[in-house]
Amino acid sequence: MLKLSGMAVTSAALAGLSQQTAPADYTIDIAAYDLEVAPRRTIKTIAYNGQVPGPLLRLKEGRSVTIDVTNHSGNSEVVHWHGLFLPPEVDGAMEEGTPLIPAGGHARYTFTPRPSGFRWYHTHTFAGKDLHKGQYTGEHGFLFIEPRDNPARYDQEIFLALHDWDGDLLASGDGSMDPVYGVSAINGRVLGFGEPLRVKSGERVLLHLLNSSPSEVHWIAFSGHQFEVVALDGNQVPQPQVVSMLRLAPAERVSAVVEMNHPGSWVMGEVRKHIMAAGMGIVVEYSGSTGKPKWDQPNQLTWDYLAFASADPAPPQQAGTITIPMVFESKFTGHGAMDHWTINGKSYPETTGPTLTAGQRYRLAFINRSTNDHPVHLHRHSFELRRVPDHPEVHGILKDTILVDAGTQVEVEFTANDPGPTLFHCHQQNHMDAGFMMLFQYA
Amino acid sequence: MLAVLLALSSAKPLRAQGNYEIQVYGAATVEPKSTMVELHSNFTPDGQKYQIDGVYPTNHQEHETLEITQGLTSWSEVGFYVFTSEQNGHGVQWVGDHIRPRVRVPDSWHWPVGVSLSTEVGYQRAVYSPDTWTWEIRPIVDKYLGRWYLALNPALERTWHGPDVKQGLGFAPGAKVSYDFNRQISGGIEYYADYGRLGAFDSLHDQQQQIFVVTDLNVSPKWEINIGVGVGPTASTDHWIIKGILGRHFDWKKPSLLD
Numbered sequence: 001m002l003k004l005s006g007m008a009v010t011s012a013a014l015a016g017l018s019q020q021t022a023p024a025d026y027t028i029d030i031a032a033y034d035l036e037v038a039p040r041r042t043i044k045t046i047a048y049n050g051q052v053p054g055p056l057l058r059l060k061e062g063r064s065v066t067i068d069v070t071n072h073s074g075n076s077e078v079v080h081w082h083g084l085f086l087p088p089e090v091d092g093a094m095e096e097g098t099p100l101i102p103a104g105g106h107a108r109y110t111f112t113p114r115p116s117g118f119r120w121y122h123t124h125t126f127a128g129k130d131l132h133k134g135q136y137t138g139e140h141g142f143l144f145i146e147p148r149d150n151p152a153r154y155d156q157e158i159f160l161a162l163h164d165w166d167g168d169l170l171a172s173g174d175g176s177m178d179p180v181y182g183v184s185a186i187n188g189r190v191l192g193f194g195e196p197l198r199v200k201s202g203e204r205v206l207l208h209l210l211n212s213s214p215s216e217v218h219w220i221a222f223s224g225h226q227f228e229v230v231a232l233d234g235n236q237v238p239q240p241q242v243v244s245m246l247r248l249a250p251a252e253r254v255s256a257v258v259e260m261n262h263p264g265s266w267v268m269g270e271v272r273k274h275i276m277a278a279g280m281g282i283v284v285e286y287s288g289s290t291g292k293p294k295w296d297q298p299n300q301l302t303w304d305y306l307a308f309a310s311a312d313p314a315p316p317q318q319a320g321t322i323t324i325p326m327v328f329e330s331k332f333t334g335h336g337a338m339d340h341w342t343i344n345g346k347s348y349p350e351t352t353g354p355t356l357t358a359g360q361r362y363r364l365a366f367i368n369r370s371t372n373d374h375p376v377h378l379h380r381h382s383f384e385l386r387r388v389p390d391h392p393e394v395h396g397i398l399k400d401t402i403l404v405d406a407g408t409q410v411e412v413e414f415t416a417n418d419p420g421p422t423l424f425h426c427h428q429q430n431h432m433d434a435g436f437m438m439l440f441q442y443a
Numbered sequence: 444m445l446a447v448l449l450a451l452s453s454a455k456p457l458r459a460q461g462n463y464e465i466q467v468y469g470a471a472t473v474e475p476k477s478t479m480v481e482l483h484s485n486f487t488p489d490g491q492k493y494q495i496d497g498v499y500p501t502n503h504q505e506h507e508t509l510e511i512t513q514g515l516t517s518w519s520e521v522g523f524y525v526f527t528s529e530q531n532g533h534g535v536q537w538v539g540d541h542i543r544p545r546v547r548v549p550d551s552w553h554w555p556v557g558v559s560l561s562t563e564v565g566y567q568r569a570v571y572s573p574d575t576w577t578w579e580i581r582p583i584v585d586k587y588l589g590r591w592y593l594a595l596n597p598a599l600e601r602t603w604h605g606p607d608v609k610q611g612l613g614f615a616p617g618a619k620v621s622y623d624f625n626r627q628i629s630g631g632i633e634y635y636a637d638y639g640r641l642g643a644f645d646s647l648h649d650q651q652q653q654i655f656v657v658t659d660l661n662v663s664p665k666w667e668i669n670i671g672v673g674v675g676p677t678a679s680t681d682h683w684i685i686k687g688i689l690g691r692h693f694d695w696k697k698p699s700l701l702d
Binding site: 175176271299301332 | 471550551553586587588589590591592623625626629661664700701702
C-alpha cells in the first residue's frame, strides 16, 4: 500500500513567489521557445526551461521534493507527473482537481515521488484544433526516480524522447481529420543535426526511450545492435529479452541495455521510411570512429508485449476481482473534423466512471471497436497486463499506458490503492480532447 | 472537381453543348505511385434537339468519359481524358482527348484552405464542338468545415481553334457545397456556368448555367461515387442532365508497413 504524505500544491500570482522562503529543489519555467530542429528550420513552440526535452529531473524514491513552476506561456498550464502515485491535488490533471497555473502565475508542487523508475512529466492541457498547444508543444521532460537500491549494471545512461512536430490536420483513411506531422525528431533534433551519441566499445549503455509524441506510435531500431529490454514504462519486466526493435505508443517508455560491441558510426531511428525521412533518427558514434553513419533498413515491424511477461503460468484471476468493460468507439462529426470518442457510449465529461472501493482488485476490459489504435493511460496507478488478443492469460508486466490495437480487446488489472479521483484517457492528444476520458472515483 | 463543359466557352443562343465531365475539382491531388481511374457517365434526357452549324444535337446523347489521373509527386498529378458519345443515328463516337496537369499547395505550407491550379488542353471533333482546340486554366480552392465542404473553381477558358478563337478569355466558374449526413453519405449542390467573355459577359438568357443536386458515397478510400441530377434554367443550357462518376483508386506501391 502506498503511503501518501507531505504533498501539496499552491498556485498564486508571480508576485507571490518571493513569499516562499524555502528554495525549491527544482524550478521549471514554461515559456515560448524557438526550437532549431534542423538547419534553417525553427519551430515556434513552448518548452520547459528553454530546452526540448525539458530538464532531466532525478528524484529519490520516497524523499520529498519541491518543484516550483512558473508559467510565462500566455495560457493556463498544468504539469502532469506521469507514472507517479500522487494525490490528485498534485498529479497534474485539472479533471482530478489539480489547480491550473494561470498565465503569468506559478505553482509549487511538493510530493514524495514513487514508484522508482523511468517516468516523465508533461503538460496536460486541452489543445483541440490548435496544433501548437498541449502535447503538440515541447512541454515534456524526463523524470527518473532512483530506487533505494539500484541493481542495474551499466556504464552510461542516455535519455531519448521521440516527438513529432509541425502538425497539420489532414484527411485520413477513415474519412476524418487527423494530425499529420512534417518533422519527427529525437531530443528535438532531426537525424544528422546536433551532436551524436558518443559511446565506447565494450560499454553497456542503458537507454531510456520515451515516446512524447502527441499522437504517433514509433518503431525504433539501432543498426548493428540489439536492445535488451529491461523495463516497460519504468517498471522492470519479469523476463528481460533481446529484441531487434522497439515499439513505443504515445506516453510509453522502454528502458533497454545495449552492448556496444560493434564499433563504427551507426544510426538509431524510426523503422518506417517516411518517418525516418522526416528526421526521426540519431547518430551513435563509437570513440575513434569516422565515416558516414550506417543504417540497415529492417524489413518488418516486430513487437510483442508478451515476450517480457513472466514465464510462469498466469495465476487464476483473484477471487472477487470486479471486471469493468470499457468499450471504445468513434463518433463521426464530418469529413472536415476530428472524430469524437466515446467510452461505453459517452464522451467526457458525460462519461460515467466506476466508483472504486479501496483495496479492491479490478480488471479493466478495453474493447476497442474503432478503426484506430489507442494508447490508454491510467493516472496515479500502475496496472498489470493480463490478456492480449489470441493469447492465454499473462502476468508480470506492470505499466501505466498500454496500446489497444484497433478492433481488439486487451485486459489489465489493478488494485484500487490510491484513493481520490483518477483519470483514465487515451494519450493521443486529439482523442482525449474529443471525449476519450473517464474519471474514476473512490467510494 | 472538374467541370469540363466542352464547347460551353461559346455561349451563344442555340449553340450546341457537350457535357462530358461534370465535376467540381477539389484541391487534393492523386498521390505519387498511384492512379485514379474514373468513368463519367452523363445522359441528357432533355437537351438541344436541332443540329446547328453542323454540330450534333445533345438531346438524348449518352456521354462516357474515361479519365485517368496519375500522381506525380505529393503535390502534382496529370490527367488524361477520352471523350465518347452515343446517340441514336450516330452510334458510339470518339469525341476528343484532353490532358490536364495540376499542381497544389503542399500541406507543409499550412494554408487554411486547399489550393491547386489546373490547366487543361485538348481537342474535340467539330461535330461535337465547333471550337476544336481549347485551353483552360482552373484555380481551385476548397475547404472542409466540420460536416460542410465548399469548393470553388473560377475557371478561365480560351479557344485556340474554332469560331470563338477571337473571343479571348471566357469565364466558366464551378462551385460545390455539400454536407456529410454520415461517414458514408454526403449530399449537396454543384453549380456550373459559362458567363461568356471575361469583361463582356453574355446576357443571362445567353449564359449557360447548370445546377445539380448530387450525392457522394464514401464507401471506401479506394472508390469514388458521385451521382447527380441537373437542371439548366437558361435558354442556352440543356434542360435536364443526369450524371454519374465511378472512380477507382489504384496504388502501385508495394504494400508495406515500412513506408
